[in-house]
Amino acid sequence: MKKLGILAGVAGLAVSTMLLASGARSADDAKLEQLKQQGFARVAIANEPPYTAVAADGKVSGAAPDVAREIFKRLGVNDIVASISEYGAMIPGLQAGRFDVVTAGLFMKPERCAAVAYSEPVLCDAEAMLVKKGNPKGFKSYADIAKDSSSTVGAPGGGTEEKLALNAGVPRDRVIVVPDGQSGLKMVQDGRIDAYSLPVLSINDLVKKANDPNLEVIAPVQGAPVYCDGAAFKKGDEALRDAYDVELAKMKKSGEFAKIIEPYGFSAKAAMSTTREKLCAAK
Numbered sequence: 001m002k003k004l005g006i007l008a009g010v011a012g013l014a015v016s017t018m019l020l021a022s023g024a025r026s027a028d029d030a031k032l033e034q035l036k037q038q039g040f041a042r043v044a045i046a047n048e049p050p051y052t053a054v055a056a057d058g059k060v061s062g063a064a065p066d067v068a069r070e071i072f073k074r075l076g077v078n079d080i081v082a083s084i085s086e087y088g089a090m091i092p093g094l095q096a097g098r099f100d101v102v103t104a105g106l107f108m109k110p111e112r113c114a115a116v117a118y119s120e121p122v123l124c125d126a127e128a129m130l131v132k133k134g135n136p137k138g139f140k141s142y143a144d145i146a147k148d149s150s151s152t153v154g155a156p157g158g159g160t161e162e163k164l165a166l167n168a169g170v171p172r173d174r175v176i177v178v179p180d181g182q183s184g185l186k187m188v189q190d191g192r193i194d195a196y197s198l199p200v201l202s203i204n205d206l207v208k209k210a211n212d213p214n215l216e217v218i219a220p221v222q223g224a225p226v227y228c229d230g231a232a233f234k235k236g237d238e239a240l241r242d243a244y245d246v247e248l249a250k251m252k253k254s255g256e257f258a259k260i261i262e263p264y265g266f267s268a269k270a271a272m273s274t275t276r277e278k279l280c281a282a283k
């Protein structure tokens with residue numbers, strides 16, 4: 001997997017300036033033209049299957065990058081180059097120009113919708129918790145964890161589950177930031193945290209691969225909404241986002257969208273039954 005240095009950023013800037021001088025219709029068109037010249041779009045991912053995955057040989061897959069790769073191809077951008085990022089660092093990285101787009105299952109929520117330009121919905125999922133077999137502390141919700149002063153829950157830094165646990169009243173020192181799925185799984189197995197929370201499909205993927213009879217999945221987490229992500233573009237790149245949405249809508253209509261995401265366990269119907277407007281307005 002290639003990481004991009006300052007050079008790519010500087011080259012991108014030079015290309016944009018040249019294209020604007022060449023009469024590209026607007027700065028927005030220049031962005032798509034810049035990506036076409038660059039030959040790839042720099043995407044932020046988390047490496048959390050089935051949303052995003054990086055194989056040992058660096059090959060990037062997962063429902064979010066696969067949809068993005070196909071759409072960018074249709075826009076004339078031949079490939080995507082992925083960088084792994086913590087969820088909490090994705091939006092700052094996008095705003096700093098380190099990525100061209102976040103395609104990682106970054107769920108739409110009002111505060112994120114205010115910070116980026118989301119595409120229409122792509123991947124929807126409920127929340128889950130991984131616990132020891134038998135769910136010894138009887139967790140059904142984040143509030144249950146809050147009520148038990150000896151309990152801890154692990155979640156991604158800057159992620160939705162961390163926010164949900166804190167908002168449910170779990171004190172900061174009992175919400176443990178966990179860098180990735182494998183670490184979260186091990187921490188539950190070793191009893192270092194009482195629960196590890198990720199979206200349902202991510203937890204199910206971890207449990208399937210762990211093949212450990214001493215684990216149990218609580219899904220859905222009571223009181224937690226079903227979220228949907230979208231591709232997240234930098235504010236100012238709305239024309240690129242709109243071009244992306246045109247292709248996404250065509251793929252949803254033709255069935256090609258379902259063909260990409262449903263083998264990963266996602267529902268095309270769920271994404272097609274809601275909109276960015278509704279998700280960004282959700283309380």
Ligand code: 6CS
Pocket residue numbers: 048051087104105106107108156158159160161162198199202
């Ligand atoms: O959007 C988020 O914050 C969450 N999305 C996924 C796919 N995994 C965990 C993360 O917290």
